[in-house]
Amino acid sequence: MSDFVEIDGSHLEGGGQILRIAITLSAIKKIPVRITNIRGGRNKPGLMEQHLKGIELARDMCSATVKGVNFGSTEVEFSPGDLNGGDFTAKVNTAGSISLLMQVAIPIALFSKSTCTMTLHGGTNVEMAPQIDYTTEVFRPILEKFGGTFDFELIKRGYYPKGGGEVKVTVQPIEILKAVEMTNQGTVREVYGWSFVAGTLPVSMARRMAYSATSFLFKLTRNRRIPIAFWARRLWAIGDEAARIPAKRAALELVKVIQDGACVDDHSQDQIVVLMALAQGRSAVKVCDITMHTKTAIFVVEQMTQVKYDIIPSGSNNIIQCAGS
Ligand SMILES: Nc1ncnc2c1ncn2[C@@H]1O[C@H](COP(=O)(O)OP(=O)(O)OP(=O)(O)O)[C@@H](O)[C@H]1O
Numbered sequence: 388m389s390d391f392v393e394i395d396g397s398h399l400e401g402g403g404q405i406l407r408i409a410i411t412l413s414a415i416k417k418i419p420v421r422i423t424n425i426r427g428g429r430n431k432p433g434l435m436e437q438h439l440k441g442i443e444l445a446r447d448m449c450s451a452t453v454k455g456v457n458f459g460s461t462e463v464e465f466s467p468g469d470l471n472g473g474d475f476t477a478k479v480n481t482a483g484s485i486s487l488l489m490q491v492a493i494p495i496a497l498f499s500k501s502t503c504t505m506t507l508h509g510g511t512n513v514e515m516a517p518q519i520d521y522t523t524e525v526f527r528p529i530l531e532k533f534g535g536t537f538d539f540e541l542i543k544r545g546y547y548p549k550g551g552g553e554v555k556v557t558v559q560p561i562e563i564l565k566a567v568e569m570t571n572q573g574t575v576r577e578v579y580g581w582s583f584v585a586g587t588l589p590v591s592m593a594r595r596m597a598y599s600a601t602s603f604l605f606k607l608t609r610n611r612r613i614p615i616a617f618w619a620r621r622l623w624a625i626g627d628e629a630a631r632i633p634a635k636r637a638a639l640e641l642v643k644v645i646q647d648g649a650c651v652d653d654h655s656q657d658q659i660v661v662l663m664a665l666a667q668g669r670s671a672v673k674v675c676d677i678t679m680h681t682k683t684a685i686f687v688v689e690q691m692t693q694v695k696y697d698i699i700p701s702g703s704n705n706i707i708q709c710a711g712s
Contacts, residue, residue: 391421391464392691400683401428403438407491408661408687410442410465414449414495415665416712418691419466426461433459437483437509441491444477448495448503472501472560479509482550484516489537489556494661496558497535503558511544511552512583517654519544519554520581529655533662534565566668569650570706578604578641582634596630603638608645649675649704656707660684664694666711673706681707 394409406422413420426432434442439458442465446453450468477488485507496503511519517526523539530536538557545552582597584590644652650673651659657680663670674681677698685696696709 389421391419391466394420394422394687394690395424395427396422396461397424397427397432398683399428399686400679402426402683403435403441403487404657404680405683405687406434406438406463407441407487408684409691410445411491411494411661412664412688412691413465414445414451414467414470415498416692417467419464420691421462421464423462425463433461434463435483436481437479437487440477440479440483440509441488444475444488444505444507445491445495447475448473448492448499470495470499472496472499472503474504474506476506477508479507479550482510482513482545482547484513485509485511485545485552485554486517486519486522489522489554490517490658493530493535493537493556493558494665496537496556497561497564498665499558499560501560503560505556505558507554507556508550509545509552510547510550511541511554513547517658519552521654525652526655526658529651529659530662532565532567532569533666534563535561535662564662564666564711566663566666566670566711568671570671570673570701572645572648572650572673575645578608580637592630596634599631599634600638603635604642607638607642644675647675647703649673653678657681657684660688660696660707663696663707663709664688664692664711669708669710671706671708673701673704675704677705677707 394405396405403426406425409420409422425434442456442463449470452466454464455462488507492505519541527536540555542553542555582593584593653675656674656678659672660681688694692712694709694712696707699706699708
């Protein structure tokens with residue numbers, strides 16, 4: 388009989404997230420894992436550069452023995468060793484997301500025996516992944532509620548298609564992650580954000596995006612004071628109308644979460660599933676609709692551990708609950 392827990396990488400969302408969660412839990416809980424049909428839900432299945440470098444980083448962090456860790460591979464075996472801490476480097480040679488490398492590595496680092504320092508190269512602000520600013524300004528405060536945190540230094544931003552960004556992350560080990568109760572939104576006192584433009588685009592476009600986002604937010608939230616900082620950096624906006632589209636989308640996404648009374652937004656939802664599983668005690672978090680990424684995260688955790696989640700409808704929201712292991 389095989390000692391490996393087998394995870395079907397094509398299930399539900401069928402993307403790289405299944406891989407990251409399986410590898411993270413494997414490293415922390417010392418569970419050998421075999422992931423098959425990797426990214427079977429995507430047009431081009433198999434390991435892409437970002438996923439490959441993420442697994443290699445996790446391998447180095449826990450001295451794992453691995454099989455099938457090469458570009459395009461659709462099946463990987465990962466047998467973890469000890470989490471000793473130390474200095475690690477991962478270099479994604481494309482714009483593959485540094486935040487997604489952090490998604491694999493930070494929980495592992497928190498449970499290591501000594502400090503982990505990671506030098507990560509790749510994209511800092513790319514589509515379909517957390518912006519580095521999201522990871523540091525949205526995800527990190529949530530992580531802090533669980534009792535973990537990280538220091539970071541943003542050395543250089545990197546964008547599609549070249550990448551070339553660099554971030555240094557330092558994580559101190561913790562004894563335990565604490566369970567959280569986030570079911571009451573409280574009062575939203577301030578909203579802030581960053582507006583960026585790309586390449587040769589003028590800073591004035593970043594201002595227009597920020598202005599559009601502010602006025603949408605103002606209309607939607609009625610009279611709240613909403614300061615938005617203007618930062619000019621290289622990013623992806625391409626035209627004047629295009630400047631309003633991401634601004635409106637950002638405003639609408641945020642207002643939906645605020646008005647629904649949820650305590651985390653749709654993108655943090657799936658990222659906290661793993662933290663809840665690793666925390667000591669019973670956690671409860673109020674979210675909007677359960678996303679496919681969240682269902683997928685729950686599937687992987689339940690396959691690999693004894694943790695069971697309850698989803699309890701609460702008005703137009705849901706409360707995700709579980710007792711961590
Ligand atoms: N705009 C966003 N802000 C914050 N987080 C995001 C955003 N978009 C996506 N994410 C998060 O990024 C992760 C993406 O996982 P997903 O498996 O879809 O992508 P992936 O690893 O790049 O692989 P694939 O190429 O297979 O899609 C999820 O945790 C998701 O919540």
